[in-house]
Structures are given as C-alpha cells and as structure tokens.
Amino acid sequence: METTPQNHNKILYIITKSNFGGAQKYVYELATEMSKLGYEVAVACGGKDELVEKLHQANIQTYEVTGFQRDVSIFKEIKAFFSLIRIIHNFQPDIVHLNSAKAGGLGALTSRLLRVPKIIFTVHGWSFLEPRPRLWKILAWFGSYFTCLLAHKIITVSQHDFRHTNMPGVQRKLTTIHTAIAPYPLLPREEAREKLIGKTLTNQHLSNLWLVTIAELNNNKNHVTAIDAVAEYNSSHANKIFYTLIGSGELQNSLKEQVNLRGMTDYVLFLDYVENAKQYLLAFDIFLLPSKKRGVALRSS
The missing domain is CATH 3.40.50.2000 (Glycogen Phosphorylase B;)
Incomplete structure (x- = not known):
C-alpha cells in the first residue's frame, strides 16, 4: 500500500561512504522511491562516488559530509560532526534516516542536538560482531548502544542482528525489515x-x-x-x-x-x-x- 507525505515530508538519509555497496543501494532505493511518493529527499554521505552520481541522475539532492570515512580519526570526526550540523540545519529534515555505524553515532547526536522530530537507524550488520580485538568490540558495542538510545526507531535487516541487540531500553524501538531484490532479467x-x-x-x-x-x-x-x-x-x-x-x-x-x-x-x-x-x-x-x-x-x- 502506498503512503503519502503528511506531517513528515522532508527526509535526510545519512550514510558514511558513497561507493555503491549493499548499504548504499539500500539508501538509493529508499531515497528514489520516497521521492516518487512526494517526499522531499536528500542524502548526506562522504565522498562523491557512484552513489552520488546515481542520485544526481535521479534528481536527488546530495550533501557531502566533510571528514566522513570508515576508519576512526578524531580530527575527521570533529570535521564530520560540524559538517552534519550545517547540513541538518540547512535542510531542516522532519526525518533523519541513519545508515552505517559512524553515520549512526554522529548523525543521531547531531539530529538530537538540532531537535529532529524522528530519527531512524538501520543496522546493516553490528560492528561489534566483527572479528576484532576485544577492546575494540567493547567500544563498538558502547558506540552502537549510544546510537540506539538516541534513535527513535531501529531497523535490523536480519533476525541475526535482532537477536544480538542485547541493549537495555532498546527492544521497544527495534524491528526487523528484511531487504529484498525485485525480479530482474538475466543474460544467457x-x-x-x-x-x-x-x-x-x-x-x-x-x-x-x-x-x-x-x-x-x-x-x-x-x-x-x-x-x-x-x-x-x-x-x-x-x-x-x-x-x-x-x-x-x-x-x-x-x-x-x-x-x-x-x-x-x-x-x-x-x-x-x-x-x-x-x-x-x-x-x-x-x-x-x-x-x-x-x-x-x-x-x-
């Protein structure tokens, strides 16, 4: 059933990188479909790679987040924080939809500070489940928990990630929405x-x-x-x-x-x-x- 914009008609999607992996494809499909339904949509991400090119072809507004990258760097985190502050302030979204761990943490914090009415966080695989050193995994868990506390709604794309969301006060916000691929032609x-x-x-x-x-x-x-x-x-x-x-x-x-x-x-x-x-x-x-x-x-x- 189709939905139409009512009280929330401006959506800002935030994702760390602008290549065209699975999470970026997820953002692209959501952004383009919600735009067709009449929502005013924009995407904020790091870099100007395939995702940005495809969004421009679909006439979707984009913002570059200065300092966004997958690896942790205090200096770049600070730049990304203030870059997101400017983007959210300028676009004035009713909904911010966060994708990826770094975009989640910084995006949730800046969205709360600027009093965005609705913050959604999609988990594309918990970072604390990665095969990393124990200290790194502990820090990643606390970072993920911080994001979940700030978000109004959390989406996992698998039951696996849903089951591993063992965080006090978060379960009521949690739901699983499986990703899907529409039928497509295959070459012989x-x-x-x-x-x-x-x-x-x-x-x-x-x-x-x-x-x-x-x-x-x-x-x-x-x-x-x-x-x-x-x-x-x-x-x-x-x-x-x-x-x-x-x-x-x-x-x-x-x-x-x-x-x-x-x-x-x-x-x-x-x-x-x-x-x-x-x-x-x-x-x-x-x-x-x-x-x-x-x-x-x-x-x-």
Whole structure:
C-alpha cells in the first residue's frame, strides 16, 4: 500500500561512504522511491562516488559530509560532526534516516542536538560482531548502544542482528525489515560471459568451474580466505576454478599481490565495479559471498 507525505515530508538519509555497496543501494532505493511518493529527499554521505552520481541522475539532492570515512580519526570526526550540523540545519529534515555505524553515532547526536522530530537507524550488520580485538568490540558495542538510545526507531535487516541487540531500553524501538531484490532479467550464459570478460578469455576457461564474488573489497568480506581456498583447490585438482571478483575497495592492491604470490594470476580475475552486475550471474556456476560478519547481504546489485 502506498503512503503519502503528511506531517513528515522532508527526509535526510545519512550514510558514511558513497561507493555503491549493499548499504548504499539500500539508501538509493529508499531515497528514489520516497521521492516518487512526494517526499522531499536528500542524502548526506562522504565522498562523491557512484552513489552520488546515481542520485544526481535521479534528481536527488546530495550533501557531502566533510571528514566522513570508515576508519576512526578524531580530527575527521570533529570535521564530520560540524559538517552534519550545517547540513541538518540547512535542510531542516522532519526525518533523519541513519545508515552505517559512524553515520549512526554522529548523525543521531547531531539530529538530537538540532531537535529532529524522528530519527531512524538501520543496522546493516553490528560492528561489534566483527572479528576484532576485544577492546575494540567493547567500544563498538558502547558506540552502537549510544546510537540506539538516541534513535527513535531501529531497523535490523536480519533476525541475526535482532537477536544480538542485547541493549537495555532498546527492544521497544527495534524491528526487523528484511531487504529484498525485485525480479530482474538475466543474460544467457554465453552472452553474459562474452559481454563481461570477452570472447578470448571466455574460451581460455571453458573447461573450468566458474566462481564469482560480487562485493566491496574490504576486510569484512574476507576475500583473502576465498582466494586461499581457490588456490588450495587448484593446486590439487585437474579441473581448475576460474574465480572472478567484481567490486572495488581499499584491499584491491593487497588482494592482487596475494593472487600473484599464490601463483593464481591465470585463474583469478579482478573486474572492479560493474554496473548492474546481477545480470551476468548466469555466466557463473557458483556464487560465493565470503564474509567475517554479515546479517544478510543485499546481493547481487
């Protein structure tokens, strides 16, 4: 059932990074759909990457949050704090919808200080569940708890994250809304392979088992283990795995170095970010999403 704007007609979505991973796709789809329903929508994020480009194409207003990045830096946190103060003050949203841990903490604090009527926080996987040192996980838990106390409503995208939200005074705010992907067309196998990697490379690997991962190249996604597993398999089997990684990220150079050290350059292909990558899924025999921490993945996007 469609909704129409009533008392709350200005929505500001805030997310840390502007690449186009699962959380960014979530924000993009919400922003564009709510705009179609008549809400005045804007998105604030760090950087000017694919998310910002797509939002501009959809005529969605964007703001760049100065200092927003995934890693912690006190100086940049302060810059991001005052940047968010300016953005929220200028846009005057009725609803602020926060996505990702850092955007959640700073966004909830600045929204409360500026008396935003409604603050929503979507959890795309709790950061304190990441395989990190114990002290880091404790600090991440308290940071997440602080965000939840400031938010009016908390959305988890999986029952896994819902069950791990063991925070006093938070349960009444909590709900689970699963992400979903609308039906989409798939290219036939031969056409998908030729369009994605070309005829020459396709012919070189016709006898191989085709494996693909579509994900940002960061530590949480655990490509390191996947590459090691493929290398181990190929070292002891005549029928090799041809592994394609679709996505960009800060670990790209180190992953390529790992592939080189394992002698796997002929069997591992890096394709960077691919627009509408899901249409090529039939090119592959197996889809793999390695992850150290994941409630639910919005893939393939």
